[in-house]
Amino acid sequence: MVASPPSFELLGTDPESSARRGVLHTGHGAVPTPAFMPVGTQGTVKGCTIDLLRQTGTTMLLGNTYHLALRPGADVVAELGGLHRFMGWDGPILTDSGGFQIFSLERLCRVTDQAVEFRSHVDGSRLALSPERAIALQEALGSDVAMVLDHVVALPCPGDEVRAACERTIAWAARCRGVASRRDQLLFAIVQGGLEPDLRAWCARELVTLDFAGYAVGGLSVGETAEEMYRMVEVTCPWLPADRPRYLMGVGRPEDILEAVRRGIDLFDCVLPTRNGRNALAFTATGPLRLRNARHSRDPRPLDPRCSCPACRHSRAYLHHLFRAGEMLGPMLLTLHNLTYYQALMASIRTAIEAGEYVEFSRQQLAQLRPQEG
Amino acid sequence: MVASPPSFELLGTDPESSARRGVLHTGHGAVPTPAFMPVGTQGTVKGCTIDLLRQTGTTMLLGNTYHLALRPGADVVAELGGLHRFMGWDGPILTDSGGFQIFSLERLCRVTDQAVEFRSHVDGSRLALSPERAIALQEALGSDVAMVLDHVVALPCPGDEVRAACERTIAWAARCRGVASRRDQLLFAIVQGGLEPDLRAWCARELVTLDFAGYAVGGLSVGETAEEMYRMVEVTCPWLPADRPRYLMGVGRPEDILEAVRRGIDLFDCVLPTRNGRNALAFTATGPLRLRNARHSRDPRPLDPRCSCPACRHSRAYLHHLFRAGEMLGPMLLTLHNLTYYQALMASIRTAIEAGEYVEFSRQQLAQLRPQEG
Numbered sequence: 001m002v003a004s005p006p007s008f009e010l011l012g013t014d015p016e017s018s019a020r021r022g023v024l025h026t027g028h029g030a031v032p033t034p035a036f037m038p039v040g041t042q043g044t045v046k047g048c049t050i051d052l053l054r055q056t057g058t059t060m061l062l063g064n065t066y067h068l069a070l071r072p073g074a075d076v077v078a079e080l081g082g083l084h085r086f087m088g089w090d091g092p093i094l095t096d097s098g099g100f101q102i103f104s105l106e107r108l109c110r111v112t113d114q115a116v117e118f119r120s121h122v123d124g125s126r127l128a129l130s131p132e133r134a135i136a137l138q139e140a141l142g143s144d145v146a147m148v149l150d151h152v153v154a155l156p157c158p159g160d161e162v163r164a165a166c167e168r169t170i171a172w173a174a175r176c177r178g179v180a181s182r183r184d185q186l187l188f189a190i191v192q193g194g195l196e197p198d199l200r201a202w203c204a205r206e207l208v209t210l211d212f213a214g215y216a217v218g219g220l221s222v223g224e225t226a227e228e229m230y231r232m233v234e235v236t237c238p239w240l241p242a243d244r245p246r247y248l249m250g251v252g253r254p255e256d257i258l259e260a261v262r263r264g265i266d267l268f269d270c271v272l273p274t275r276n277g278r279n280a281l282a283f284t285a286t287g288p289l290r291l292r293n294a295r296h297s298r299d300p301r302p303l304d305p306r307c308s309c310p311a312c313r314h315s316r317a318y319l320h321h322l323f324r325a326g327e328m329l330g331p332m333l334l335t336l337h338n339l340t341y342y343q344a345l346m347a348s349i350r351t352a353i354e355a356g357e358y359v360e361f362s363r364q365q366l367a368q369l370r371p372q373e374g
Numbered sequence: 375m376v377a378s379p380p381s382f383e384l385l386g387t388d389p390e391s392s393a394r395r396g397v398l399h400t401g402h403g404a405v406p407t408p409a410f411m412p413v414g415t416q417g418t419v420k421g422c423t424i425d426l427l428r429q430t431g432t433t434m435l436l437g438n439t440y441h442l443a444l445r446p447g448a449d450v451v452a453e454l455g456g457l458h459r460f461m462g463w464d465g466p467i468l469t470d471s472g473g474f475q476i477f478s479l480e481r482l483c484r485v486t487d488q489a490v491e492f493r494s495h496v497d498g499s500r501l502a503l504s505p506e507r508a509i510a511l512q513e514a515l516g517s518d519v520a521m522v523l524d525h526v527v528a529l530p531c532p533g534d535e536v537r538a539a540c541e542r543t544i545a546w547a548a549r550c551r552g553v554a555s556r557r558d559q560l561l562f563a564i565v566q567g568g569l570e571p572d573l574r575a576w577c578a579r580e581l582v583t584l585d586f587a588g589y590a591v592g593g594l595s596v597g598e599t600a601e602e603m604y605r606m607v608e609v610t611c612p613w614l615p616a617d618r619p620r621y622l623m624g625v626g627r628p629e630d631i632l633e634a635v636r637r638g639i640d641l642f643d644c645v646l647p648t649r650n651g652r653n654a655l656a657f658t659a660t661g662p663l664r665l666r667n668a669r670h671s672r673d674p675r676p677l678d679p680r681c682s683c684p685a686c687r688h689s690r691a692y693l694h695h696l697f698r699a700g701e702m703l704g705p706m707l708l709t710l711h712n713l714t715y716y717q718a719l720m721a722s723i724r725t726a727i728e729a730g731e732y733v734e735f736s737r738q739q740l741a742q743l744r745p746q747e748g
Contacts, residue, residue: 044696044703049684052423072671072695080674080691088688297446300454310423314462317454321446322418328702329418 007186007213008245008266014358018237018264021353024214024245026092026144027184028084029059033245033266034353036257036346037062037094038274038339042071043087046274047332048339050088056309056336057343059091060144062269065137066098066129070122074140082142094269095143097134097176099150099190100250103222111151113168131175139182147216148176150190155223162194165219170206177210186213188247194219195228197235204239215240216247217265221256230259237264254283254345255369258362261349273338278331280323282311283341286368289316291334296320303337307344311337381560381587382619382640388732392611392638395727398588398619400466400518401558402458403433407619407640408727410631410720411436411468412648412713416445417461420648421706422713424462430683430710431717433465434518436643439511440472440503444496448514456516468643469517471508471550473524473543473564474624477596485525487542505549513556521590522550524564529597536568539593544580551584560587562621568593569602571609578613589614590621591639595630604633611638628657628719629743632736635723647712652705654697656685657715660742663690665708670694677711681718685711 009023024031038045038053041064045053053061063083068074077086083093101118102109108119115130129137131149138146149172151165169192180187189212193199207215217236220229233248240246247267248260257268273283280291282303289296289303299316311319311333322330345365352361383397398405412419412427415438419427427435437457442448451460457467475492476483482493489504503511505523512520523546525539543566554561563586567573581589591610594603607622614620621641622634631642647657654665656677663670663677673690685693685707696704719739726735 042695042699042701043692044701047702047706049426049703049706050687051684052426071699072691076672076691076695079672080689086689086692086695088692298450298453310425313424315454315460317446317450318417318460318462321416321450321460325416325445327416327418328421328705329423331702332421332423332706 008243010243012354014353015356016359017262019261019349019353019358020264020266021350022245022266024060024092024267026060026186028090028092028144031060031092032350034257034261034346034349035060035267036342037267037269038342039064039269039271040087040089041067043068043077043083045335045339046278047328047335052310052336053089053339054091056339057347058339061089061091061093063087063093063095063141063143065095065134065141066101066118066127068141069098069137070120070127074137078140078142084142092144094145095138095141095147096249097138097147097149098129099134099147099152099218103152103154106154111168113171116149131172132179135176135179139180139185142182143185145186145188145214146180148173148187148189148212150192150218152192152219152222153194155194155219157194159196162192162196163199166192166194166199166203170203173207173212174210177212188212188214188216188245190216190218190249191236192219193232193236195224195232197232200232200236201239204236208239208241212244214245214247214267216249218249220248221250221252226256226259229256230263233260233263233265254342255366257345258349258365261353262358262362273342274335277334277336277338280330280334282319282334283338285365287370291316291319291330292323293320304341307337307340309337309340380617382617384617386728388727389730390733391636393635393723393727393732394638394640395724396619396640398434398466398641400434400560402464402466402518405434405466406724408631408635408720408723409434409641410716411641411643413438413643413645414461414463415441417442417451417457419709419713420652421702421709426684426710427463427713428465430713431721432713435463435465435467437467437469437515437517439469439508439515440475440492440501442515443472443511444494444501448511452514452516458516466518468519469512469515469521470623471512471521471523472503473508473521473526473592477526477528480528485542487545490523505546506553509550509553513554513559516556517559519560519562519588520554522547522561522563522586524566524592526566526593526596527568529568529593531568533570536566536570537573540566540568540573540577544577547581547586548584551586562586562588562590562619564590564592564623565610565614566593567606567610569598569606571606574606574610575613578610582613582615586618588619588621588641590623592623594622595624595626600630600633603630604637607634607637607639628716629740631719632723632739635727636732636736647716648709651708651710651712654704654708656693656708657712659739661744665690665693665704666697667694678715681711681714683711683714
């Protein structure tokens with residue numbers, strides 16, 4: 001067990017909400033918060049070269065321990081110099097622990113107090129993931145932030161199952177804390193508790209006594225409504241120490257980010273900008289555009305005239321053509337556009353908090369985000 | 375019928391071979407020759423943003439009239455400002471005429487003296503491509519170099535069929551010449567004649583009397599041996615005027631380019647660097663590498679330590695992982711690497727010709743290109 005270095009600097013808090021402006025310091029650089037991490041599941045953010053990724057304004061990435069452990073193997077990544085060198089990204093990286101795959105690969109895994117046993121989705125082989133193993137894998141990958149192994153359940157879920165998963169999550173967090181040994185790696189705990197405010201609060205208090213470098217709100221974006229998710233953020237954040245970063249895992253849509261920042265969240269990750277981009281959906285300040293729609297076929301306008309991304313040097317008609325013709329460049333360009341949109345949103349969120357105007361800013365943004373047709 | 379402006383500048387010829395160093399001047403910039411054009415079939419070089427494409431050293435692209443006419447339609451491209459603006463490429467573009475699709479889509483088309491009738495591979499609709507229509511489409515696309523419609527036959531082919539296709543090609547070239555009206559578009563004729571030296575020479579002489587801005591050697595790389603192809607280049611080039619560029623269509627491997635330059639070719643296009651890149655094959659100075667091969671799985675070396683492309687900032691192990699994991703970034707990076715390799719080869723070819731050392735240079739290059747295992 002190592003003492004966490006002071007890694008988070010709280011620069012200020014919005015006067016009318018719980019929105020926070022901060023900086024997360026890591027061995028691979030500083031991350032201004034609130035921040036959004038694109039997801040690089042298998043050692044690459046799908047469709048982006050490292051240079052293009054950096055041009056979107058991205059400062060920090062997420063990598064998936066479960067996927068990298070199966071292929072190419074954490075030992076291979078370690079042998080090749082760690083995840084940063086392997087994928088060529090010299091900025092901060094956070095790795096998840098594999099806990100989310102308990103939920104997403106439910107039929108392929110079995111959970112006991114000791115560990116999660118996965119049957120590999122790649123080749124059917126077995127992978128036993130204990131808290132100790134989750135830390136060892138992340139230490140081999142060499143991420144800047146490691147996550148404890150947690151037990152995520154699908155919602156809705158019977159209360160006693162939520163409680164059991166929550167207890168297991170706390171016990172596993174303690175075991176992770178006990179074996180973590182890299183001084184250059186921050187360890188974040190994960191608050192579970194389903195949609196039960198009491199369980200959320202209890203889980204948060206228990207984890208805080210263990211003293212982690214940061215705290216995540218986990219087990220959300222798994223079937224509940226947006227309002228239920230916002231409510232869980234709202235009941236959890238007050239129990240977390242102000243001087244540690246707060247990370248809402250797997251969230252979300254632009255409106256979710258705006259709502260969660262208002263309730264005190266500092267860090268986000270989500271596949272939406274990249275996955276939706278590959279599926280021809282472009283995020284814009286006035287809602288999403290579906291580029292496969294025939295109404296774009298002769299439209300000479302860019303997605304957003306104020307956007308500086310490579311997609312916005314082309315017409316909507318060209319982007320429409322690329323998707324109709326099945327060209328890789330369509331998914332590539334919309335991925336870049338959506339990440340640029342998300343990072344610009346985060347930058348404007350930070351500016352609004354600095355100006356003490358976050359509530360009014362988020363109200364305006366949310367009003368604009370009503371979906372367009374098409 | 376418009377007079378062709380002087381568009382090709384012959385800077386010098388190798389003292390010991392027919393290799394030529396020149397410049398092709400177009401409305402969108404000058405192209406040092408010998409030059410290689412990547413293929414952008416559907417208005418994009420697959421997997422490359424425009425910036426990344428330019429970084430490979432590419433100066434001129436090829437677009438496919440047949441494909442663009444079917445989708446999105448030449449009228450749509452024209453309405454959106456022409457092919458340059460549509461795809462965001464402000465350098466020179468050459469468009470083919472659709473003649474090659476007579477060969478490649480043989481079962482979907484019927485050829486008469488009047489026109490080729492295609493059944494669209496996209497939606498089954500009919501497209502009648504006459505010489506006049508081929509020019510109209512290319513004028514709508516607004517390419518810098520247009521190609522006449524020619525009749526390509528699969529080889530081997532009975533002599534009388536080759537002769538008939540050759541006669542038709544000459545007649546169609548004259549009809550194209552008669553209707554071409556854009557003063558900012560160069561028109562190149564295409565020498566056919568299968569593997570018959572006499573037919574090749576006759577076709578070349580007939581086309582030269584019609585006075586085109588450039589001449590292509592067509593109907594090769596369609597089933598014949600490399601030696602037969604080199605022989606056809608050798609018997610055709612002497613009949614072409616020294617002050618016009620010579621374009622070997624659809625060729626080829628690095629060794630083919632080295633051999634054809636020695637025989638007097640100035641321009642090339644081929645899908646090999648891009649298509650093979652997507653299929654995990656990397657070109658290197660010492661022959662191709664197959665990145666799916668397990669022997670690369672822990673190899674920390676780049677493909678080529680002297681290469682400056684985005685792929686060569688990664689290890690072979692990482693590239694191997696990307697292909698094994700089915701990640702888009704694998705095809706993207708190997709496409710960029712292969713195009714960078716081809717453009718660096720062309721640059722070194724030009725330097726060797728300038729130095730009057732082309733024969734020795736090409737001999738050394740060919741000796742190195744023996745395939746590696748793997």
